[in-house]
Amino acid sequence: MTTDLALLRLLHLVSPSLPIGSFTYSQGIEWAVECGWIKTADELENWLENLLHSGMTYLDLPILQRLYAAVEQQDRDLLQYWIDYLNASRETGELLQEEKPGRALTDLLIALEIPQAAAWKPQLAQNQAAAFAFAAVHWRIPLQQAAYGYVWSWLENLVLAAVKIIPLGQTQGQKILHGMTPLLPAVVQAGLAVGDEDIGASSPALAIASSRHETQYTRLFRS
Numbered sequence: 001m002t003t004d005l006a007l008l009r010l011l012h013l014v015s016p017s018l019p020i021g022s023f024t025y026s027q028g029i030e031w032a033v034e035c036g037w038i039k040t041a042d043e044l045e046n047w048l049e050n051l052l053h054s055g056m057t058y059l060d061l062p063i064l065q066r067l068y069a070a071v072e073q074q075d076r077d078l079l080q081y082w083i084d085y086l087n088a089s090r091e092t093g094e095l096l097q098e099e100k101p102g103r104a105l106t107d108l109l110i111a112l113e114i115p116q117a118a119a120w121k122p123q124l125a126q127n128q129a130a131a132f133a134f135a136a137v138h139w140r141i142p143l144q145q146a147a148y149g150y151v152w153s154w155l156e157n158l159v160l161a162a163v164k165i166i167p168l169g170q171t172q173g174q175k176i177l178h179g180m181t182p183l184l185p186a187v188v189q190a191g192l193a194v195g196d197e198d199i200g201a202s203s204p205a206l207a208i209a210s211s212r213h214e215t216q217y218t219r220l221f222r223s
Contacts (some may be wrong), residue, residue: 009139010146013132014153016160020104020128022153026161026221027051027098028209033165034216037209041172044162045180048155051203052180052187056154058201059089060129061147061191067133068143076123083127089200091207094214098128105131114138147188155180161221 016023029047032038038047063086070079090096103125109117114135117124124131129150136146156177163173213219 003140006139006141006145010136010141010149013135013139013141014149014156016153016156018105019108020101022101022128022157023160024221025098025157026165026213027095027158028206028213029158029162030165030219030221031209031213031216032205033162035209035212037205038162038166040166041168041176044159044166044168045176047205048158048176048180049183051206052151052155052183054203055201055206056151057187057191058194059086059199060154061151061188062194062199064129064133064147064150065143065192067127067130068137068146071134071137076120079130080123083123083130085199086127086129091202092210092214094210095206099126100128102126102128102131105135109135109138144188144192147192148184151184151188155184164220 012018029038029044032047038044063082066082067079070076070082087096087099090099105128106117106121106124109124109131110121115138117134120134124134132150133146135141136143136149141149159173159176162168163170168176213221
C-alpha cells in the first residue's frame with residue numbers, strides 16, 4: 001500500500017455503511033433460496049465460489065482494471081467503452097439495475113468535493129465499477145488493493161443478504177466470510193491477468209435466478 005491514508009480511503013470506499021444502497025441487492029440469491037437451490041451455509045458457499053471463479057474472475061475484475069487505467073490516462077472514450085462492455089454483459093434487467101449505486105457513489109464523491117467527479121458524472125453514474133475505479137485512482141489506492149476491496153465488498157454484501165434470507169445466524173455468516181477469504185488472492189491475481197480476448201462470463205443459474213426474481217411475489221431485495 002502506497003500510504004496509510006490510501007489504506008484508510010480504501011476501507012472507507014468498501015465500508016457497508018457507504019450510503020450507495022448496495023445492501024438492497026441479492027443478485028438472485030433471494031429467488032435461489034425461495035426455490036430451494038440454496039438452503040444451507042454450504043450451498044451458499046458453493047454458489048458464491050462459482051460466481052467468484054466465473055463472473056468476478058473473467059468479467060468484473062478485468063474490466064475494473066481497464067476502467068482504472070482509463071481514469072489514470074484521463075481517456076474518457078476508453079472509459080465509456082468498458083462501461084458499455086460491462087453493462088452489456090449483465091444478463092438480466094435486474095443485474096443491470098445493480099449498477100445504479102454508481103450514481104449514488106458519484107453523488108457522494110461530488111459531495112466530498114473530489115475533483116472532476118461532477119464533470120465525469122454522466123459516465124461514472126452508469127456503472128458502479130467505474131465510479132469505484134475513479135475514486136480509487138483519485139485516492140491513489142493501488143490497483144491490486146482496489147481489486148481486493150472490490151471483491152471483498154461484493155462478497156460481504158451477498159453474505160449479509162443471505163444471512164437475512166436463508167436465514168443464517170450472524171456468526172454463521174462471519175464463518176462463511178472467514179472460510180472464503182483465502183480464495184480471494186487467487187481470484188484477484190487471475191482476474192487481473194485476463195487478456196482482452198478472454199473477457200466475458202456467463203452464469204446461467206444466476207441469470208435464471210435473477211430473471212425469476214423480477215416477478216417473485218414477495219421479496220426483500222431489489223434483485
